[in-house]
Amino acid sequence: MPAATPTxxxxxxxxxxxxxxxxxxxxxxxxxxxxxQQNQSVVDESDTWTDxxxxxxxxxSLQHFLAYGxxxxxxxxxxxxxEF
Numbered sequence: 001m002p003a004a005t006p007t008x009x010x011x012x013x014x015x016x017x018x019x020x021x022x023x024x025x026x027x028x029x030x031x032x033x034x035x036x037q038q039n040q041s042v043v044d045e046s047d048t049w050t051d052x053x054x055x056x057x058x059x060x061s062l063q064h065f066l067a068y069g070x071x072x073x074x075x076x077x078x079x080x081x082x083e084f
Contacts, residue, residue, distance in 0.1 A: 015027070
């Protein structure tokens, strides 16, 4: 039976067990520098909002309002979002 491919979490757990913290910092710097030199944008910098973006913003805003903006709210954000 072939060995299972290790997950990222497995690799992380192994590496953090065998390397000292200073070397882990060097490794992290190498990884981050490599990512920044790839010149590829991970963040979508477009000016357009997708339907999903708008839904996520609305859901977050409603949850924040119910949690912090109106302490006497008796309605839950989930019950309101179920209608969408």
